[in-house]
Amino acid sequence: MQRRTLLKAFSLAAAAGLYLPLPLSAQTAATPRRGGVLKLALLGLDTADPHRHSGSIAVQQVYVETLTSIGDDGTAKPFLAERFEVSEDGKTYTFHLRNNVRFHNGRVMTAKDVQANLERVRDKVKSGWLSGAMKMVQSMDSSDPATLRVVMSETYAPFLSLLSELWIVAPESEGWDTTIRKPIGTGPFTFGQWQPNVRFSAPAFKQYWQAGLPYLDAVEFDLRGEQDNSLSLRAGDIDVAYVRSDKIAALRGDKVDVQFLGDTAWYFLSFNNRKPRALMQDPRVRQAIALAVDKRSYMNFIGGSDALTSNQPVRPKSFYWDEAIEARDLYAKPDLDKARSLLQAAGVDPTQQTLKVISWQNDYAQVAVQMVRQLGFKIDHQALDDIGAQRALSAYDWDLAPFNSGPRADVYLRYARLLSDGPSPMLWGGIQDKELDTLIASAVASPNPTLARQRYLDAWQHVLDKLYTVGIGHASDVIGVAARVRGYRTGFTWSQNRVDGGLARTWIAA
């Protein structure tokens, strides 16, 4: 049972490093009250087709569910599958489905339905997070309605984690062959009214497989929730919402509870790696810029004293983090003098150079810009919206890009974008490095977590050596929860309906 041990090791690792027990109030003691509509403002909803979702996953879990679910400890746990088994070679997965799962149209979910979903993703959604995994699916078998067997061509460690984002929809849903308009899922709430960019409401599903759940009559999402919602929380017209960490004090002052996501968002400053101009090809210039970044102040600005500095893409003290690499960080502390002498050595007069910086419109980008400007560079800062930034980045005529990357279901997802053919590699400067590709591929195919950890770290050391990006630190996204809300707990990622928590168990106090 080598695979078993592997999983256990992963979980242990996660539990040891990733999971921070949250301060829970004594809310669990009371008997849950039924009824009421919970209002949320988290991220948006891009599409009604759960297989075509493009990133933000805070909304759709309430009406569609998955075989696995990322638990509070960051590991994949059985969800619609009652349990799963992995063969010793790590290539064959057997999912034993629950027998009481009903779709919103009342039909009982079978293995055939699940297989249809996997096939749809494999055939119709050729890119995205799941594409790499689905390419390796060799065959599927659903002859037993309660069992699905998936055979992979190679060992693929992130598979179970990635399945936590492969939503199971009834194939009879409208638009199955093209784009699903009205998904028929299995979640505690059904796909109700959707007004893109405005609001989404989901009434409770009475035949939900977890008997007695959900408590709420409905949930309603404000889909413009990506900005700070602290005022709405304090005014009392929203119950659960994303807030900025610098509003925490004001929220607590108004009796709004504050929770943090389990996994952190990673903050970094990338160089243009695909087409760097001559100036930026000089490692001394990159080093000088890295030395200008005051990681502590930067992370303080983002998340206060709770935020952590790090040169690595995973949270410090977690399984895939390495203390030694952290200790060797040449840029742990800012050193402007050294940076200037590096520039001098490189024969660069920063006052004669204009660096083009691309960012989203996040405030921290201004902090990054100002830190680099301290060296004397002139800065042309373009703060852009989604598409604007995308276009500007993929032109590769820029120099620096301060960005962040949200919580991820698997460590692989942190590394995927460093691949030459990874999804949307612009944020990391479009690295094209065969050696790095090989290192990451070997990590993915590792038979055990220790080896996987070592190979991921090797890959990261390679990134550090090349100074493709400057890792700055980690901070958890913050969610404000109104005082009347009971039973709500944030998860490891943004997911709002999970194996061990979420909106199904949330209720509203009288």
Next chain:
Amino acid sequence: MSSHSASIMSAPQRPAPRFRLHWLAYGVVGLSLLVAVFGAALLTQDPLAQNLLARNLGPSAAHWLGTDSFGRDIAARLVAGTRLTLVVAFLASLLALLGGAGLGLIGCIVGGKTRALVYAGFDIVRTMPPILLSLALMVALGVGTSSVILAVGIAFMPLFAYVARAVYEREMASGYVAAAKVIGAGPWAIACRHVLPNMLGAMLTQVAIVLPRAVTTESVLSFFGLGVAPEVPTWGRIIATSVEFAEQAPTSLLFPVLALALLTLSLAVVGDRVRMHLDPLRAERQETAHA
């Protein structure tokens, strides 16, 4: 004559003497210009320098007008931002004036289909509210100072175009234009000699209105993340940045808004005065008002 300003609501009364506000207005506008030109020399603090340990502070000896959410000195930013603010507002207004009134006037002078076409264009531009139009233009043009000037300028063009047309029609109906035609003056000569000078007053009024509106429009662009680069201190950007922290640091919002309101008021007053001075009839108006 419109000399009877009879108020039907009240018994005849003497008008109250008005406070001579215009000197104050000249002062404010003059000061703004001085700050715009020499502001950089006055600065003791770097308007871009962040002090992440001194964010959202109220006024103090170290920071007269407090600090913003990056710990930047509001006073320094206001002073440093005056130049770019005025330059953007001025160039945008100028663009609106030249593009709107200029194009409109040329269309009017050429007349016929050209005129119809030009104004059909303005009609189309006008169907979109200026704010939405400038936001859309910013998306199309990409962010940056020149885009802001273009976006705001284009959005305000119809305003000038319609005023230009109204003035042109009024002037063309006047006796002296008829007289000029009889003398043998061509349409362009008439436009230069009679229409243009008489249009100046109306245009000046519009500019005095559009100038501050350009600043607020720029701040709305910033509010939607589509203005100048985020750290660049323009008044609009300062206001937009401070709005999010209106509760923690009310002064960082109050002072820039006050500055803008004061400048707006002053521009309106100065615009009125300049227009009055441009008008050789003012002496007569003042007299006939009492005749």
Next chain:
Amino acid sequence: MHDAKNVLGFSLRQVFKVLCIAFAIFLLVRAVPGDIADMYEARGDYDAQQLEALRASLGLHDSLVQQFGRWGWNGLHGDLGESMRFGASVSDMVLGALPTSLLLAGSSLAVGLLLGFSLAVAALAFPNSRLGGWIESLNIWSIAVPTFCTGILGILAFSVWLKWLPIRGQLLLPILIVGIDVAGQIVKPLYEELKETAQAPFVRTARAKGLSRWRIAWRHMLPNSLSVIVALSGVILGGLVGGTLTVEALFGLPGIGSLALEAIRGRDYPVIQAAVMALAGFVVLVNVLTAALHRYIDPRLARGHQE
């Protein structure tokens, strides 16, 4: 007869204008760099091959004339297509946004008119009071203070501190804020107009007849100022629907302006076109209504009197 013909001609010209606007918008929208496929690429869920397929399926490879023709033809059949970004029905999205925008714009205009008119009348009635200064201040306020400043202060005061009103799901505060802004924009021209009417010779005649103030104001001044009020309202209303973006953003209101802006940002062509067409159609409708009202108010226009 003759009048009806005029009105019909005017309306037809307006419809033609809408068509021109439609085409202009169609071209402009496509002039914006980037398309929806870029958007998907930005999210990283599609590869190059898929993006091309997506563009093809959305008809983005066809010529602009073809695209316009298809859009126009379908539009005439009441099918505005689907959002390229959300796959939702565009008509639903636009119809969902219109009520909020119309209600907000209409009520704000009403509040603004009421406030502006009262202030202007009061200032006329008491020429020696400080009301003239108030008019000036209100005007400067509306020019210099962006509505998002007043909006955030309103939210802080009434929703966060006093907790009298929620931020979302109410229109009272947005209407008041936009209404005050509208009042600031119209109070000065309104005051000037009323003042001019007050000086009109026929008002002097009415006084010479020995009529009471209120009769003069109600029967003589108001009808004669109404044309200007209507014209002013038309212009303001045209700018308000779709122009209340900041307030919509602050109060989470799903207005047509926000819809258009988000669509522009997301290069969601069908939605941009439909939203902007709705705005243009509304502006044209307001023009037609204004013209009709003018004719109703002024018998000179209705009877085809020239000059």
Next chain:
Amino acid sequence: MNTPLLNISNLDVRYGAKLVVKALSLQIRAGEAVGVIGESGSGKSMTALAILGLLPPEATVTGSIRYRDAELNGMDEKGLRALRGRRIAMIFQDPMSSLNPLMTVGAQIVEALRAHVAIDAAQAGARAAALLEEVGLALPDTQLRRYPFELSGGQQQRVMIAMALACEPELLIADEPTTALDVSTQAQVLALLRKIQRARGMAMLFVSHDLDAVTAIVDRVAVMRSGELLECGPVNEVMSAPRHPYTRSLLDARPVAIERVQNARTTTERPAIELTGVCLEYTHGRQRRRVVHEVSLKVPEGAALGIVGESGSGKSTLARAIMGMLTPASGKVTVLGHDPADRARRLAFARECQFVFQDTSGSLNPRRTIAQALAEPQQIHGRDTPTAVARRSAELLHEVGMDAALLARYPHQLSGGQRQRVVIARALANDPRILVCDEPVSALDASVRAQVLALIAGLRRERALTLVFIGHDLGVMQSVAEKTLVLQGGRVIEYGDTHDIFSAPKQPYTQALMAAGSNARGQKDTTARETGHHPIFALPCPTYA
């Protein structure tokens, strides 16, 4: 009845520091018609407005205005309101703007009635109809439903009078009631006012700048200048033996034939201006309105032709066609052998043929000095050295009898007469051969009128100009034109030697124009009805000489 109905004593009206009426005292007895005469700015209208408290709020009134036993100056609005319309009624100069454009005539009269008299709507309507009948409007019931813009100027003023009479006031103040009307209408309105005043035994204060109008209608006359009352007395006394020199000058300035124009020798038979079957139309959208029908005429070089007619007769339109500002719908206009509307000859034409505008304040750009106004034609026609231009401008001013020092002035700093001279000087700048004058003296005060007419006549003689002179006053023609053409409704109805037409008009319309323009006003009360459409006579093509 020794106490006057209205007793004004020591009345001062001030605007700020400016005294516009100075220590004026005037009495009006019941049933008496008193006239106040003076030129614009003399304070006569201010006095009239002061009586009813209708002056603008910035005016201050001191002194006493007693109506019977009540002091009007300082009386509250409520008290004044009870008097206005009921005891003292008023009619104004411009009936078009003095009537509410958006209310029917009937509603406005009924409103005046019901403001003071408690009667129901039906009664009020009947009363309004009776009033309209009294002021000589046909079909009163139809008229009641009409809006002011649907009436002619004369009809509008009749409505104003009916409205003023509604509550049978004891005193009627008429503030320049005929100034804005056509000459022929003026006479009718005056006659009507006189008839009604006599018939009702109502007192009347008649304010006007028109000496003839005043003398025709009032018992006593007061003469005002610059806010002061110069003299006051029975109308016959003042007319026959004016005591104040100003009154004398007013009397002298009356347009009687100043000087018979010697027949200018026509150098050639070649017509300077030739119109053949010219029809002129105004188009508004798709509508066309024909304002001049088939006019043919010839003016030889060096001759002077007068064109008369009331407003709307098409005389100004005809002038515009001669100037090429309007292309005829049919027919042909030839000026000095060319089509004046030929754009290619625009400059050449402008040198040959010039136009003198009627509205002097409008035809001079208020923002340009006299020097600039005079320089404009010179610059257009190629004289561009500043000194040459300046010298020529000074010459021109001198030629029209003005001082070169006035070059730096703006139009508003000149008097009406001076402005008219400037307009003439501008027309002369390039030594034209033809001068078309469109009512050049109509807007001028009587005393100035004669001087400007003399100037035009003199210039014509000196420069051997071909002159087309447009006016509404037949009397004026006598002093400038040898031949006169009478236009009505866009058709030529009479044409011939000016002297002959003046002494023996053939057409009733010409007679009416004569009656209105001459001092025969007030003699007959008979022309109460509006001038109807006169039969149109087909005339042979009037050819000069």
